Amino acid sequence: MDAHLIQSASLALLPDIRHAFFTRTGGVSQGVYASLNGGVGSQDSPEQVAENRVRMALALGVAPERFLTPYQIHSPDVVVADSPWTTHTRPRADAIVTREPGLAVGVSTADCGPLLFADDKARVVGAAHAGWRGAFTGVIDATLAAMEKLGADRSNITVALGPTIRQANYEVGPEFVERFLAADADNARFFSDAARAGHAMFDLTGYIAARVQQAGIVKFDDLGLCTYAEPELFYSFRRSTHLNEPDYGRHINAIALGR
Numbered sequence: 001m002d003a004h005l006i007q008s009a010s011l012a013l014l015p016d017i018r019h020a021f022f023t024r025t026g027g028v029s030q031g032v033y034a035s036l037n038g039g040v041g042s043q044d045s046p047e048q049v050a051e052n053r054v055r056m057a058l059a060l061g062v063a064p065e066r067f068l069t070p071y072q073i074h075s076p077d078v079v080v081a082d083s084p085w086t087t088h089t090r091p092r093a094d095a096i097v098t099r100e101p102g103l104a105v106g107v108s109t110a111d112c113g114p115l116l117f118a119d120d121k122a123r124v125v126g127a128a129h130a131g132w133r134g135a136f137t138g139v140i141d142a143t144l145a146a147m148e149k150l151g152a153d154r155s156n157i158t159v160a161l162g163p164t165i166r167q168a169n170y171e172v173g174p175e176f177v178e179r180f181l182a183a184d185a186d187n188a189r190f191f192s193d194a195a196r197a198g199h200a201m202f203d204l205t206g207y208i209a210a211r212v213q214q215a216g217i218v219k220f221d222d223l224g225l226c227t228y229a230e231p232e233l234f235y236s237f238r239r240s241t242h243l244n245e246p247d248y249g250r251h252i253n254a255i256a257l258g259r
Contacts, residue, residue, distance in 0.1 A: 008160030010221035016258040021162035027052040039250025097126035106254025114253035119152035169228035
């Protein structure tokens with residue numbers, strides 16, 4: 001059974017490149033993890049997570065052992081993948097790039113921004129986990145630079161942003177706002193007033209889009225989907241926290257070159 005997935009219209013036009021922003025449907029996990037939880041760092045049954053990841057790998061047309069995600073640390077760090085790794089040897093990073101055919105590279109998310117990158121001419125692809133920390137500290141720029149080292153041309157790279165928590169559901173405190181304003185006063189445009197005094201609503205997707213544009217990318221596709229607002233389709237760390245749930249599932253967002 002293929003896992004349920006969402007695709008970027010822009011990436012879908014590129015020849016011999018497969019990608020997916022997987023939803024939470026189409027898997028075997030139960031309870032708060034129902035049903036396509038791909039998070040090896042969750043408290044879900046490892047056997048069920050493994051089966052879910054097999055389904056995702058098959059949906060992308062790659063062998064399960066060639067379906068790779070890193071040990072994410074909310075950093076700007078990028079690794080190059082040229083061969084499979086295991087759950088125990090996966091590198092600590094928040095982005096992966098590759099030019100190896102038949103190797104799917106992906107990141108897990110549950111509110112943060114999943115970005116997929118592709119240069120179909122140079123045949124280089126990548127995936128990045130852009131939470132606020134990663135986006136703020138430069139994971140987007142670092143991913144593009146790593147792709148260029150593999151032969152990609154920034155003017156030909158398409159970037160797609162998948163399901164992410166949207167501004168209407170992302171309340172932050174004053175220290176958060178101060179950090180962004182201290183870096184650049186123009187970041188004020190990514191905040192609006194919150195119901196709670198001293199708090200603000202943060203436009204993470206707008207900030208990510210601005211960083212992508214500042215990096216010189218003109219081919220950008222935001223799917224416009226909110227993880228928090230659609231519980232039937234998406235996991236959400238923040239929603240699970242608000243509901244006092246013991247844990248939460250993780251989506252996988254991945255891309256691969258055909259062989």
